[in-house]
Amino acid sequence: MKKNWHRMCTAGLSTLLLLFSLNACTNTAEQTQQTKQTEDTQQIEASDTGYIAYHDAFDREQELTAENAKRVVALYGSFAEAWELAGGTLVGVTEDAIEERNMDLGEDVAMIGSVKEPNFEEIIALSPSLVILSADVATQVNLEPALQQASIPYAYFRVDTVEDYVEMMHVFSYLNGREDLYEQNAESVYDKVQEIKALVTLQPNPTGLLIRAFSTGAKAKGADNQTGVIMRDLGVDNIVARHDSLLEDLSIEEIITEDPDYIFITTMGSEQAALTALEKGIMTNPAWAGLHAVQQDKCYVLPKDLFHYKPNARWAESYAYMAKILYPNLTEEIDNIMAT
Structure with missing residues (x-):
């Protein structure tokens, strides 16, 4: 039986069934301008x-x-x-x-x-x-x-x-x-x-941590990958921007200092092997259970098809998925956008 990593983040190392949650989104006027510049180049x-x-x-x-x-x-x-x-x-x-x-x-x-x-x-x-x-x-x-x-x-x-x-x-x-x-x-x-990005512009910007897990360990990631870009576009303040060392060493001390509102996890290779390695690694530290994201049940394992593999025609689904996680009050409006 797989472990419920959504719950594991809140309860430590309990053995449960792996869950995936739903969606969220955020953006700023400056980022919109950057997008326009990207298109023009x-x-x-x-x-x-x-x-x-x-x-x-x-x-x-x-x-x-x-x-x-x-x-x-x-x-x-x-x-x-x-x-x-x-x-x-x-x-x-x-x-x-x-x-x-x-x-x-x-x-x-x-x-x-x-x-x-x-x-x-x-x-x-x-x-x-x-x-x-x-x-x-x-x-x-x-x-x-x-x-x-x-x-x-x-x-x-x-x-x-x-x-x-x-x-x-x-x-x-x-x-x-x-x-x-x-x-x-x-x-x-x-x-x-x-x-979706315009919809979340006026929402408060949460802090977040993006972890990429694999069978031999885990690292934090910034905006150098598609999930990090989506987080940035949806207004998430990724703590990696202030702690470059997390890119090389997933330090619980620095994570505790920032105490992010959300933790997002993507996996490489075998998902079960990656999650098992994460459980035996940083999650064994007692301080993990004290993190705000863990206690508030805001730790999510993201689906590979939307956040690890290139989503292609499903890019909007990726944004909508994370947007609903970050801003559940906007779920109905996001669904209306996706239905058009």
């Missing part, structure tokens, strides 16, 4: 002749045409899913497209290794017109010289924010000639996120 230029120029994850100007959409290989499951959401088809994907995204791919789509170990020979054998890669995976970044030597078109993306997702979908949808899917799976998602 992308400078995507498209023409009626099927040509598109954009800036990749390394801020390099790149050019693609509709011809590049014919035989696409994606080396990251979330990018493979985003490509299909934009109306594209695939000839090759990495294993996580099936194992993590549960994508329904045909028998003609080849498995070309894992995210960290893609098989370059198998990629070449597919004669791709475009290879989509992650700028956050070192082995994929290191493939660039080989792709250049083989004269294989490629594109690097990084998605840590809903703005990153929208920009990527702009490129994907244009290449596939599916502006309708851009509006459905990107633009409308972005609009809902902005509505």
